[in-house]
Amino acid sequence: MDPTPLLNYISRYVNLSAEEEALLVSKAGYRKYLKGQFVVQQGDICRYENFVLSGCLKTFYPDPEGQEHIVMFAVENWWVTDLGSFITRTPARFNVQCLENTELVQFSYDTLEQLYLDIPKLERLFRIILQKAYVASQDRLVRNFSLPARERYTEFRRQYPGIEQRVPQYMIASYLGITKEFLSRIKNRPEEES
Incomplete structure (x- = not known):
């Protein structure tokens, strides 16, 4: 070690x-x-x-x-x-x-x-x-x-930089308390209100 x-x-x-x-x-x-x-x-x-x-x-x-x-x-x-x-x-x-x-x-x-x-x-x-x-x-x-889901996601990305390449999206959604479909919408349409 x-x-x-x-x-x-x-x-x-x-x-x-x-x-x-x-x-x-x-x-x-x-x-x-x-x-x-x-x-x-x-x-x-x-x-x-x-x-x-x-x-x-x-x-x-x-x-x-x-x-x-x-x-x-x-x-x-x-x-x-x-x-x-x-x-x-x-x-x-x-x-x-x-x-x-x-x-x-x-x-x-x-x-x-x-x-x-x-x-x-x-x-x-x-x-x-x-x-x-x-x-x-x-x-x-x-x-x-x-906070709205979009802001929680932004904070998640700040707290865990680079982790999205290591963790499946459904787990990130679970951490954020949202569905994986809603997480996908947040990521694909960043300008929309959540």
């Missing part, structure tokens, strides 16, 4: 010494997943916080009728997990599935807790990550309640 992407990401928020970097890397797990494999399955306890080295994943909730509701995509340099399950050690509400062959750096709950003690700066890092995720989640809720 090449830890450079993870260390570069971390250095945007906190400065680790060479010894702290070495300790972090020594505690990190590494796993490859194939397209279609699940990293987390609904009902299982989520065991890892995952950093994406390569690949693309979706986090989704299947409703009782089997309809997928995509709540997030994760690409390189993003974190992905069922955070509620990971923190509370209770069954996951969400599935996390690979849309491409994927490489992840993984930290178990116990490993992260020990790293917080050994490298206190990591608590700051994860506080920042969680704060940013919480704000992004709130912003998405407001957008979904208040």
Whole structure:
């Protein structure tokens, strides 16, 4: 595993010494997943916080009728997990599935807790990550309640640049809360009001 992407990401928020970097890397797990494999399955306890080295994943909730509701995509340099399950050690509400062959750096709950003690700066890092995720989640809720579909699509493209070439249109429509036919109309007739 090449830890450079993870260390570069971390250095945007906190400065680790060479010894702290070495300790972090020594505690990190590494796993490859194939397209279609699940990293987390609904009902299982989520065991890892995952950093994406390569690949693309979706986090989704299947409703009782089997309809997928995509709540997030994760690409390189993003974190992905069922955070509620990971923190509370209770069954996951969400599935996390690979849309491409994927490489992840993984930290178990116990490993992260020990790293917080050994490298206190990591608590700051994860506080920042969680704060940013919480704000992004709130912003998405407001957008979904208040913005027309076209503006939600524009914001999606800003948040996930280049992902449209990696993700099927019906999944983007699910993320936006619209039908794939309506998404197609938005893309083909950008001047119309939605």
